Amino acid sequence: MQFTKFFQYAYLVFAGLFLYDAIINWGHNKSYVSLALAGLAVFIFFFRRRFNKKYDNKNDSK
Structure with missing residues (x-):
């Protein structure tokens, strides 16, 4: 389960890379x-974080 908590932050890294690509190619259709x-x-980052919190709360109540 720890791997999924780490992997959700990879989405923020990808978002940063896509923003960088958009700034570099501003004015093109690719941006x-x-x-x-x-x-x-x-x-997806916020969705997965919310889902993981729900899953953790469900497991804590058992």
């Missing part, structure tokens, strides 16, 4: 795709 992928990565 919008990179911005969308960065937004998706941030969404």
Whole structure:
């Protein structure tokens, strides 16, 4: 279970990389795709963090 807690932060790293790519390629069609992928990565980070908290709370109550 510890691996999944570490892996959720990888989504923030990917979001940073996509933002960097969007800034470098600003004005091209590729920059919008990179911005969308960065937004998706941030969404997935918060979704997985919420899911992991729910899962941990469920296991603690047993």
